[in-house]
Amino acid sequence: MLATPSRERALSDGRAALLLYTVESLDDWKYQGIWLTSADPVAAVHTPAEIWECPQLVQVPDSSGGSAWVMMFSLWLSGDDHEHANGVGHLIGSLSVDPVSGLPVFVPSSGGKSDLGRDFYAPQIVQLSYGSSPAALLWGWANEGPGRDGRRGRTQEEIDDAGWSGVLTHPRLLSVVDGALAVSPAPEVVAYRGAAVATDAVGSVVVPAFAEVLVTGTGVSSGAVTSGDVELVLVSGSEGDSADRQVVCSGSLAPGEELRIFIDASLVEVYRSGSVATTLRAYPAPGEEWQLTLPGDATADVWELTLPE
Incomplete structure (x- = not known):
């Protein structure tokens, strides 16, 4: 029964x-x-x-x-x-x-x-x-x-x-x-990683339209939150005024903490270690590109997403 x-x-x-x-x-x-x-x-x-x-x-x-x-x-x-x-x-x-x-x-x-x-x-x-x-x-x-x-x-x-x-x-x-x-x-998702676009990147990073991003907060051992936020935005190619900049998601990052971000055309998924995910839809307009901005003590690895062979 x-x-x-x-x-x-x-x-x-x-x-x-x-x-x-x-x-x-x-x-x-x-x-x-x-x-x-x-x-x-x-x-x-x-x-x-x-x-x-x-x-x-x-x-x-x-x-x-x-x-x-x-x-x-x-x-x-x-x-x-x-x-x-x-x-x-x-x-x-x-x-x-x-x-x-x-x-x-x-x-x-x-x-x-x-x-x-x-x-x-x-x-x-x-x-x-x-x-x-x-x-x-x-x-x-x-x-x-x-x-x-x-x-x-x-x-x-x-x-x-x-x-x-x-x-x-x-x-x-x-x-x-x-x-x-x-x-x-799921662990099997790593099979979609293609070519590495950036390794240990800092500052501002251009991200492909289909990508996985691993952000790591280096910070200090005191446990203080890193200065500034991790921010994922859509910007026009000319990087003009604020009207050409759409913030899709942003958030703080603690020392040693990791974020895994997946961008799949209009789908954005953000996974924070030990927490639940954040799911968003965002639609790039013609001429726009994804850009990741990191606080001073965070780094990012970026891979293209591809279909497994």
Whole structure:
């Protein structure tokens, strides 16, 4: 017998809810009741929504040496209009069996955002195992984002003319590190590295339209944040005034910390070690190029992205 959370549902009082079914055969599902709602105090803080879309529950490795259970939701609000302001959230907790009913019981203890970008929604997770250890592999939907956060998007007319809308992220591995969700590119992604464009670069670096960038904060051993931010921008070839400069993402970098940035045409993914990723869409205009600006004590290695042979 398999016990499984069902598709999303909104209750009449406005709570998001997750329903539980048992199944002996995939054509015979038996409803067991409401499993979890957004009225749960931990869920109310970390996964606020009117509907929990795409609910998923997976077991992932924990840095403590064991494993943890992660429940992930796309946080739908009635006023989203495809903007999905609450994005995707998750709960980390324990899974046990009720001694009376024999049904699973999930108790959340913490949670947070599963991605820090506005252009990430409806991820799908595959439960895997590497030997005796659980693993979970995620793909996310990077939807279109016209005008979000001041970044240039595509109009509906441009989307219709192109004939496609939305892309999938690189595959990502999930884990729990020091009680928080950590997201990293699947190791196999390194096969897309092509020719090295820059090694230990400093200052300002021109980045190809399809690239992987590894930024390392050298800094000092005191643990102070490096001076200035890592900034990824689109600039015109003439590097004119500020109107020709679009900041796509920026953030500080601690000594010894690493950022892995992937640029794949209009898709930008930023992975910060020990944290969740940031997924963004940005659309270079004709004559624009990608440029990475580094604080004085950070370096970058840059590779072209190519298809593996």
